[in-house]
Amino acid sequence: MILVATWLEKLIGPRVSSELLAKERQKFRRPTIFLSLAAFLLLVSIFFPYWRLKLEAPQYPQGLYVRVYINRVVGDVREIDELNHYIGMRSLQDAAQLERSLSVFAIVVISLLTLGAIYVHNQLAAVLSLPALLFPVIFLGDLYYWLWNYGTNLDPRAPLSSAIKPFVPPLLGVGKIGQFKTIAYWDIGLWLAFLASILIVIGLYYHRKAYKPLVDAMR
């Protein structure tokens, strides 16, 4: 029994005795609060767009919008596809199919891993929360890959292929394609994910402060 406990404690770090917990409740509560809040924000971000693109042109006085969620693309997609076919760009709905199909599952898993880090009282906690910490960067990296992929793989047989040279739409800020001005925004979902990352960093700092002495003591 003791042997098992030792093996388990080696893996997930030392347990906190109830006397110590009663004495320094605040100290051990901090990492729990920050990490669970981070996991919660990440889960909530599923319901918000991560990235938004506005297209402005004279004949679209209201502008055209596309909103990218982690699992779907919404807005004037049909019309934008309609326009994109002139320059030989593929349909937006075909982009990042794999990522979109896995994204909700992935977010749930990495949120659970972050929550798991609360119960792990050693360096492994940092490893567990690393995917969540990096998620916004991973998202932007993947988005950039697809923007590059779409913008540089234009169908040479398209009507305007000679007029529009391959391009990569900006990840953030203003660009120009033909008569369209494009404005890219980072949207609520992405900001929530960034906030989650910050909370994880803070959470891990308090985590180390709380459990490092116990880990050292165990050694």
Added chain:
Amino acid sequence: MGRTLKRTLLAGGIGLGLLVFVLSSCQQGGQTPGVSGLSKEAQSVIKERGLKPQDVVAALKTYLPTGQYDEYIMFSSGGHSGQVLVIGIPSMRLLRVIGVFTPEPWQGWGYSKETEEILAEGNVDGKKITWGDTHHPALSETDADYDGQFLFINDKAHARVAVIDLRDFETKQIVKNPIAISDHGGAMVTPNTEYVIEGGQYATPLGWKYASLDDYAKAYRGMVTLWKFDRKKGRIDKKQSFALELPPYWQDLFDAGKGVSEGWIFGNSFNTEMSTGGVEEGNPPFEAGASQRDMDYLHVINWKKAEEVVKAGKYKVINGFKVIPIETAVKEGILYFVPEPKSPHGVDVTPGGEYIVVAGKLDPHVTIYSFEKIQKAIQEKKFEGKDPYGVPILSFDAVVEAQVEVGLGPLHTQFDNQGYAYTSLFLESAVARWTLGGPYSKLHKEEPWTVVQKIPVHYNVGHIAAAEGDTKDPDGKYLVSLNKWSVDRFTNVGPLLPQNFQLIDISKPGTNMQLLYDMPIGLGEPHYAQIIKADKLNPWEVYPEIGWNPGTQSKDPNGITAGQEKIVRKGKTVEIWMTAVRSHYNPERVVVRKGDRVIWHITNIERAKDATHGFGLPLWNINLSIEPGETQTIEFVADKEGVFPFYCTEFCSALHLEMMGYFIVKP
């Protein structure tokens, strides 16, 4: 005098200064120009054109900068163009033409299966008719106020009524009157659009039969038809509709009672002389023969009673249509006559339904009848006799409320929110503003039943239309004078001159009516128009779903989306399911053999506002307008071999010219 002129000039100057300010701030992106007076440019324009201060004010009142919408929308008959015109007020910009009784290529109206079928509903005894004489548009009403859902309009020449759905501004149904050849007193609606009223005009034997003019009094009849409207289906229900047989006087206009007079309709008549013309045989011509008697008859009809009588089965059937005979109408208390000064024209019910205003035409008065007095006279049987068909005639003195001498040739009356009525004066070429009495007296400061101001119009005014001016709740503000002649108002464009719509500001009480704008109408001779507040209309921007059939207002079984395109041959029939999108059709090549029957469904799969595609196919007389989401079908026999390029007839995109395909008919 000098001081007043100075003051008006100053006011005009400030007005123009404001215009210049607004214009220049637009140009400079909202920057304040720093000059509040008249710019030199504005002054030189005023000088060059010789503008008076009121001209400048009129210009300001009608000017709408780009992107700004009109406050009101006017639906005007297009006269014998067979169409309806949609015009914005106060800008007087023509927004749309709606094809109704006449094929119209821009809308593809009459060039597709669905639209041909609707036009064919108006065939007379199987005879194809490709024109109509639209007279009186009627917006659907709820509680005696426009609801912006449907528009009805009649065709005087063939006694037809059309239903236009205001979700897409397209004609959905045409009904041909089964008993009458021509009509005039339509379309008008009852206060909740239970019925669309269609009154006759020139008497004929009912049911399109032959009878000698020598038997006029015996065999010829007038009529009024009540078309039952099924609002849910958006269609007239012929089976539940019926007509009332009337003496062979020429019924003219009708109006439905509202408020206190709800349940009744009123119509006037002329030629109670029953003149049958024959100038060539030495008889008095109609124009004289029909104007001999001093009085004609206002028809007072209880439609709710008529409805009950039909439900009780007390009708005869003519040409498959239910008709209440005159005797039944008299016996059941459905029909009464009231003397009205000779050959009157318009009959218009006041907003609250208390009075019926009949304009004299050949008599310089408008005669105002009290509905309350009419009801009292009916109850007390104050009859001065019966006409030859046994219809009781109410005593004139017992039912008249007032007579106002408005001027020469009074025709039509409209109302505003300040207790005024407006009557067009055809012979005087003017519109008279006069005061209503009774409950309306408290709305104005003048004596009741008196003329306040006459404003000249150019020229020969027929109908007039005030903003919501025939509803229970008129808005005032604007009135349009629909003038038959323009004579010298516009640059000469040859011997056929446009009509002239004149916009008049009626917002200020007293003698302050102001003429604002002249709009030439060069495509027909409009009759009546109705003006509705623009925010009561809520049309679709694109059809609700891809594959929409406007004929049924539902998804078409042959409507498809991208990827479902196909060509299927079955024996000698080739059926094509095609999509249209910027900037191509799919398929682009359609190959058939000579003699094949071709059934061709085309769906515009666009969802963007204004992304309409056309489809013009030479030789087979086909041009479609396929609006975003719409599916249209054409059917024809490929009876000529050859190569026929079809193309998009609505400029849709930069690659519009490339939006074409080949229809190839092999020998």
